[in-house]
Amino acid sequence: MSLLVVGSTAFDSIETPHGSKPELLGGSSTYFSLASRLFTKTHLVSVVGEDFPRASRMLLEERDVDLSGLETKPGKTFRWSGRYSADMNDRTTIDVQLNTFGDFKPKVPHQLKSVPNVFLANGSPATQMSVLDQVSQPRFVVADTMDLWIQTDREGLGRLLSRIDGLIVNDSEVKQLTGHTNLIRAGRAALAYGPKLVIVKKGEHGCFLFSQFFHFALPAYPTEVVVDPTGAGDSFAGGFMGYLANCDTINLGNMKRAVAYGTVTASLTVEGFGVDRIAGADRHTVDRRYQELLQFISF
Amino acid sequence: MSLLVVGSTAFDSIETPHGSKPELLGGSSTYFSLASRLFTKTHLVSVVGEDFPRASRMLLEERDVDLSGLETKPGKTFRWSGRYSADMNDRTTIDVQLNTFGDFKPKVPHQLKSVPNVFLANGSPATQMSVLDQVSQPRFVVADTMDLWIQTDREGLGRLLSRIDGLIVNDSEVKQLTGHTNLIRAGRAALAYGPKLVIVKKGEHGCFLFSQFFHFALPAYPTEVVVDPTGAGDSFAGGFMGYLANCDTINLGNMKRAVAYGTVTASLTVEGFGVDRIAGADRHTVDRRYQELLQFISF
Numbered sequence: 001m002s003l004l005v006v007g008s009t010a011f012d013s014i015e016t017p018h019g020s021k022p023e024l025l026g027g028s029s030t031y032f033s034l035a036s037r038l039f040t041k042t043h044l045v046s047v048v049g050e051d052f053p054r055a056s057r058m059l060l061e062e063r064d065v066d067l068s069g070l071e072t073k074p075g076k077t078f079r080w081s082g083r084y085s086a087d088m089n090d091r092t093t094i095d096v097q098l099n100t101f102g103d104f105k106p107k108v109p110h111q112l113k114s115v116p117n118v119f120l121a122n123g124s125p126a127t128q129m130s131v132l133d134q135v136s137q138p139r140f141v142v143a144d145t146m147d148l149w150i151q152t153d154r155e156g157l158g159r160l161l162s163r164i165d166g167l168i169v170n171d172s173e174v175k176q177l178t179g180h181t182n183l184i185r186a187g188r189a190a191l192a193y194g195p196k197l198v199i200v201k202k203g204e205h206g207c208f209l210f211s212q213f214f215h216f217a218l219p220a221y222p223t224e225v226v227v228d229p230t231g232a233g234d235s236f237a238g239g240f241m242g243y244l245a246n247c248d249t250i251n252l253g254n255m256k257r258a259v260a261y262g263t264v265t266a267s268l269t270v271e272g273f274g275v276d277r278i279a280g281a282d283r284h285t286v287d288r289r290y291q292e293l294l295q296f297i298s299f
Numbered sequence: 300m301s302l303l304v305v306g307s308t309a310f311d312s313i314e315t316p317h318g319s320k321p322e323l324l325g326g327s328s329t330y331f332s333l334a335s336r337l338f339t340k341t342h343l344v345s346v347v348g349e350d351f352p353r354a355s356r357m358l359l360e361e362r363d364v365d366l367s368g369l370e371t372k373p374g375k376t377f378r379w380s381g382r383y384s385a386d387m388n389d390r391t392t393i394d395v396q397l398n399t400f401g402d403f404k405p406k407v408p409h410q411l412k413s414v415p416n417v418f419l420a421n422g423s424p425a426t427q428m429s430v431l432d433q434v435s436q437p438r439f440v441v442a443d444t445m446d447l448w449i450q451t452d453r454e455g456l457g458r459l460l461s462r463i464d465g466l467i468v469n470d471s472e473v474k475q476l477t478g479h480t481n482l483i484r485a486g487r488a489a490l491a492y493g494p495k496l497v498i499v500k501k502g503e504h505g506c507f508l509f510s511q512f513f514h515f516a517l518p519a520y521p522t523e524v525v526v527d528p529t530g531a532g533d534s535f536a537g538g539f540m541g542y543l544a545n546c547d548t549i550n551l552g553n554m555k556r557a558v559a560y561g562t563v564t565a566s567l568t569v570e571g572f573g574v575d576r577i578a579g580a581d582r583h584t585v586d587r588r589y590q591e592l593l594q595f596i597s598f
Contacts, residue, residue, distance in 0.1 A: 087480045181386045183503065184521040204482065205504035206518065217595055219505065219516035222483040256598055296516055299555055299593065 002041040003245040004138075005032045006106045006131045007121025007234070009046040009070065012274060013081035013095075016088065018227045024274030025056045027078060028121035028144070031231030033065045034278045035238025035265035036119075038286055040245040042238075043112050045069035045131070049076040049100040059279060069109050073100040088226050089203070108134040117245040119237055120164070122146050125156030132163055140250055142166035142197075142241060144233070150176050162194035165250075168237050170201045183208065184215070199240070199259065201233055209259055214252060218259050221267035221293045228273045232266045235278055239265030239286075264289045301340040302544040303437075304331045305405045305430045306420025306533070308345040308369065311573060312380035312394075315387065317526045323573030324355045326377060327420035327443070330530035332364045333577045334537025334564035335418075337585055339544040341537075342411050344368035344430070348375040348399040358578060368408050372399040387525050388502070407433040416544040418536055419463070421445050424455030431462055439549055441465035441496075441540060443532070449475050457492060464549075465496035467536050473499050482507065483514070498539070498558065500532055508558055513551060517558050520566035520592050527572045531565045534577055538564030538585075563588045 007028035014021050029046040036042045043066040050072060060067060078101035081094045104127060114136050120128040120143040128143055141164045149157050150173060157177075161167060167190060171183055177193070180186035183200060187210040190198040198210040204226075206219040240262030247254040264286050269278045306327035313320050328345040335341045342365040349371060360366060377400035380393045403426060413435050419427040419442040427442055440463045448456050449472060456476075460466060466489060470482055476492070479485035482499060486509040489497040497509040503525075505518040539561030546553040563585050568577040 182523055182525065185523045188523075202504065205501065206516075215521055215595055216597075217505075217518035217521070218598075219518060222514055222516070224481055224484045224487075226481065260598070294598065296514055297596065297598065299517075299559070299596065 001116045001245050002043060003036055003117045003119065003241055004043045004045065004069075004108070004112055004115040004135070005029050005036065005119045005121060005238070005241075006045040006108075006128075007032060007119075007123065008078055008101055008104070009048050009052070010078040010080050010101070012230055013079070014228055014230055014273065015083040016228050016273075017084070017086055019273070021228075021273045025059065026080070026231060026274055028234040030060070030275060031234035031269060031278065032119060032121060032238035032241075033060065034063060034275050035235040035262075035269070036242030036245070037063050037065050038265065038281065038283050039239070039242030039261070042066065042242065043069055043115055045106050045108055045112070047071045047073055047100050047104050048078075050074060052077050059275075063279065069107070069112055071107060075100045077101075082230075084229065088229050091229070106131050106134075116140065117241060118142070119241045120144065121234060121237070125149055125153050125160040128160050129156070129163070140165050140244065142168060142237070144168050144237060145173065147173055147176055158193060164195055166197035166199065167193075167195040168199045168201065168233070168240070170203070170233065174198070174200050187215070197255065201236060203229070203232070206263065207236075207259060209255060216256055216259070218256075218263060219297055221263050221289060222296055223267045223270060226270045229270050230274065231269050231278075235269040236262040236266035239263070260290060260293055261286065264293060300415045300544050301342060302335055302416045302418065302540055303342045303344065303368075303407070303411055303414040303434070304328050304335065304418045304420060304537070304540075305344040305407075305427075306331060306418075306422065307377055307400055307403075308347050308351070309377040309379050309400070311529055312378070313527055313529055313572065314382040315527050315572075316383070316385055318572070320527075320572045324358065325379070325530060325573055327533040329359070329574060330533035330568060330577065331418060331420060331537035331540075332359065333362060333574050334534040334561075334568070335541030335544070336362050336364050337564065337580065337582050338538070338541030338560070341365065341541070342368055342414055344405050344407055344411070346370045346372055346399050346403050347377075349373060351376050358574075362578065368406070368411055370406060374399045376400075381529070383528065387528050390528070405430050405433075415439065416540060417441070418540045419443065420533060420536070424448055424452050424459040427459050428455070428462070439464050439543065441467060441536070443467050443536060444472065446472055446475055461493035463494055465498065466492075466494040467498045467500065467532070467539070469500045469502070469532065473497070486514075496554065500535060502528070502531070505562065506535075506558060508554060515555055515558070517555075517562060518596055520562050520588060521595055522566045522569060525569045528569050530568050530574065530577070534568035535561040535565035538562070559589060559592055560585065563592060
C-alpha cells in the first residue's frame with residue numbers, strides 16, 4: 001500500500017567533526033521518503049522555492065518518489081545550518097531561513113487524498129491537522145512533533161494526538177509532553193493523549209515502542225562511524241512507515257519488524273553527509289543490515 | 300560453583316528526590332554479594348572498622364554470604380555520602396571518609412584461594428592484582444574499574460587487564476580507556492587490552508557485551524520508579540557473575556542469560572534505598588522479572 005508524507009524540503013549546511021558541507025539536500029520529507037521508498041511507493045507533499053534545482057528533483061524521482069505534491073512557490077527554498085558537538089550528541093542551530101516553508105499550507109493533490117498510510121512530519125499542529133482534514137479516512141496515521149509545539153501549542157497538539165494512530169518523538173520530547181522524567185513512565189503516559197502507539201527514539205540508545213498492550217525495546221544498529229546525524233529521526237520514521245505500509249495488518253509482530261527497519265534506515269543515514277548514504281542504499285543493503293541487527297539483539 | 304568478591308564495605312548517606320537516608324549499609328562487595336547470593340554461594344573479602352554492627356553482618360550471613368574473608372580493623376568503616384540529581388543521571392559526592400578501607404590489602408583466606416570464579420570490584424589495579432596473586436588459577440575472573448585508575452594508573456590497569464577474562468565498565472569509562480567517543484568502537488577497542496569479554500553498562504539504556512566473536516545489546520529492565528541508583532553497577536555484576544558461576548561452561552548463550560540476570564538484579568536494587576530491595580529479593584522474584592525482561596525485548 002502506498003504512503004503519503006507531508007513535511008519540509010530544505011537545504012542544510014552542516015558542520016560535524018568529519019567536515020563541513022554546505023547546501024545539502026535535506027528536510028523531513030526528503031529523509032523520510034528516501035527511506036520509505038525502499039519499501040513502498042511514497043508520495044511527497046512539501047514546498048520549495050524557485051531555486052530548487054532539477055538535480056534534487058531528479059534524485060528523488062529516480063528513486064521512485066512521487067513529487068506530484070511538491071509545490072514550487074516564488075522565493076527560495078528553506079535553509080538550515082547547524083553544527084554538531086564532538087560526540088555528535090548535541091547540535092547548535094546556526095541559522096534558519098524558512099523562506100517558502102514559512103507559511104507552508106500543505107495541499108494534498110486530489111489523486112493522493114485516498115493514500116492509506118500518512119506520515120505527518122514535524123510541523124505546527126494546525127498544519128498537521130490541515131492534512132488530516134484533506135485526506136479520506138487513512139488506515140494508519142503517524143505524526144512527529146517537537147519541543148516548540150509542546151511549549152507553544154499544547155492544546156492544538158492535544159487535538160492532533162486524539163486523531164492519530166501513532167506518535168514518534170524523542171526522549172526529551174516525551175518527557176516534556178508528559179512531565180515524567182522516567183522514560184518508561186513518560187512513554188506510557190503519552191498513550192493517554194490518544195495515540196494507540198508511541199515510539200520514543202533515543203538516538204544511539206535505540207528506541208521504545210509503547211501501546212496499551214505491550215512495551216518493546218530495541219537497541220540501535222551498532223554503527224561505528226557517525227558522520228552526520230541529520231535526518232536520522234525522519235529516516236527512522238520512513239523505514240518504519242514504509243515497512244508497515246506494505247503489511248496487510250498493523251499488528252505487534254509487524255510493528256516490531258517496522259521499528260527494526262526504521263532503525264536500519266536511520267543507521268544508514270547517519271553514516272554519510274546529508275542524504276548521501278540513504279539515497280545510495282538499496283533493499284538488499286537494508287535487509288542485510290536488518291539481519292545484522294537481529295543478530296546483535298538475539299537472545 | 301562458588302564465587303569470590305573482593306571490594307568495599309561501606310556506610311552510605313544518600314540524598315535522592317525520593318528522600319534522604321543516612322548510614323545505609325553499602326559498598327561494592329555488599330551490593331555484589333546480595334545479588335550473587337541469589338544464584339550461588341558467595342564469599343566476600345573486604346574490610347570494616349570496629350563500628351561495623353552485628354545487624355549488618357547478620358543481614359549478609361542470613362542470606363548465606365560467607366564473611367570469613369571480612370576483616371575487622373581498628374578504626375571506622377568506610378563512609379560515603381552523595382546526592383543525586385532530579386533525573387537520577389548525575390550524582391555529586393558530598394563526603395568520603397575511607398577510614399579502614401584507606402589501606403585495604405585484601406587477604407584471601409586459605410580456604411577461599413581455590414574458589415573458581417572471582418570478581419574484583421573497583422579498586423586500584425595494584426589492589427586488584429594482589430588478589431590474583433593470592434588465588435590459584437580461577438576459571439573466570441572479571442574486574443570493574445573507574446575513571447580514577449584510568450587517569451592515574453593506566454600502566455597498572457593495563458597489566459591487570461591482560462590477566463582477567465572480563466571487564467565491566469560504564470559508558471564514560473570505556474570511552475576514557477580507549478579514546479573513542481563511539482561506544483561500539485570503544486567497546487571493541489577495549490578487547491585489545493586483553494579481556495575476552497567487555498561489558499559496557501549504560502544505566503537506563505541497558506548494556507553492550509563485546510567479544511572477539513560477537514556483540515550483543517540488551518536494554519535495561521523497564522523500571523518506572525528509580526528510588527536510589529547506588530549500587531546498580533555492583534548488583535549488575537553480582538547477578539551476572541552469580542548466574543555464570545553456576546554454569547558448567549562460559550559460552551555465548553550463558554553470557555547473554557547472565558547479562559539479563561545482572562540487568563534484573565540491578566533493576567531491583569535501584570527500586571529501593573541502599574540494599575533494601577535486593578536484600579529482600581528471592582530467586583522467584585528475580586526469575587519472574589527475568590521473564591518480563593525477555594518479553595520486553597522479544598522480537
